[in-house]
Amino acid sequence: MTLEDQTIIVTGSGRGIGRYIAKRLARDGASIVLTARTEREIEQVYNEITGNGGRAIYIRGDAAREKDVKAVIGEALKKFGRIDALVNNAGIGVRKYLWETGVKEFEDVMDVNVKGVFLYMKHIIPEMRKRGGLIINISSEAGKTGIPTLSAYCASKFAVIGLTEAAAGEVENRTKIVALCPGSVDVGMFKLMFPGEKADLEPEEVAEKVADICNHPEKYNSGQSIVF
Numbered sequence: 001m002t003l004e005d006q007t008i009i010v011t012g013s014g015r016g017i018g019r020y021i022a023k024r025l026a027r028d029g030a031s032i033v034l035t036a037r038t039e040r041e042i043e044q045v046y047n048e049i050t051g052n053g054g055r056a057i058y059i060r061g062d063a064a065r066e067k068d069v070k071a072v073i074g075e076a077l078k079k080f081g082r083i084d085a086l087v088n089n090a091g092i093g094v095r096k097y098l099w100e101t102g103v104k105e106f107e108d109v110m111d112v113n114v115k116g117v118f119l120y121m122k123h124i125i126p127e128m129r130k131r132g133g134l135i136i137n138i139s140s141e142a143g144k145t146g147i148p149t150l151s152a153y154c155a156s157k158f159a160v161i162g163l164t165e166a167a168a169g170e171v172e173n174r175t176k177i178v179a180l181c182p183g184s185v186d187v188g189m190f191k192l193m194f195p196g197e198k199a200d201l202e203p204e205e206v207a208e209k210v211a212d213i214c215n216h217p218e219k220y221n222s223g224q225s226i227v228f
């Protein structure tokens with residue numbers, strides 16, 4: 001099992017892409033820290049992973065709240081003694097014309113998709129600077145190209161790439177930070193926002209890509225946006 005000694009936090013792992021990522025990394029032997037706001041969903045994923053002989057813990061938390069982020073990282077360290085990788089996957093979307101997007105809707109998207117990524121990086125990088133680590137920030141194709149009706153979401157996903165590139169330049173070589181930019185994925189928010197439309201990717205393909213990055217970080221450059 002290639003990730004046997006590793007502890008990996010996957011945010012937003014109660015459903016959607018995050019659930020696939022968590023289960024895929026657990027299959028390679030990683031100890032998974034599951035977190036999201038809905039406890040019964042992360043508990044369900046925990047049961048699926050441990051039921052298959054994997055290792056995991058689940059901790060309820062809001063990625064946009066600093067207190068929660070510190071608690072998740074603290075619990076992970078208490079339980080496993082180390083954090084090798086972080087997958088910043090938690091995110092929300094809104095599909096509206098810019099002029100119809102409410103200020104609160106805009107703020108909520110920024111809070112989770114940008115502040116959440118910032119907070120997790122802010123509190124985990126000092127840990128990773130001690131012994132190295134890997135951060136995979138889930139951006140999107142919408143973080144590279146402006147897509148009509150997704151202005152707030154695009155702004156947030158472009159920002160994730162900015163955070164990734166800037167932070168990658170700040171840390172030593174032992175810590176690698178990349179952004180993953182998938183096209184549309186046939187699960188979760190895509191199904192809600194684009195009902196009936198065909199997606200570019202299956203969630204298993206995104207999970208496989210994340211597993212490849214965790215298993216072969218040497219194939220990727222720090223600060224890179226991995227588009228696929």
Ligand SMILES: NC(=O)c1ccc[n+]([C@@H]2O[C@H](COP(=O)([O-])OP(=O)(O)OC[C@H]3O[C@@H](n4cnc5c(N)ncnc54)[C@H](OP(=O)(O)O)[C@@H]3O)[C@@H](O)[C@H]2O)c1
Pocket residue numbers: 011012013014015016017018035036037038039041061062063064088089090091092112138139140141181182183184185186187188189190191
């Ligand atoms: N689906 C796509 O086509 C697609 C394409 C490219 C990129 N992405 C990105 O992939 C990620 C996952 O998307 P998805 O489609 O799987 O979405 P999803 O099915 O809606 O799942 C989102 C996950 O994030 C969690 N989450 C949301 N707000 C949170 C918060 N404040 N704190 C902690 N967890 C929170 C949700 O749980 P709770 O609500 O219980 O907290 C849930 O577990 C997002 O970053 C998204 O932007 C998606």
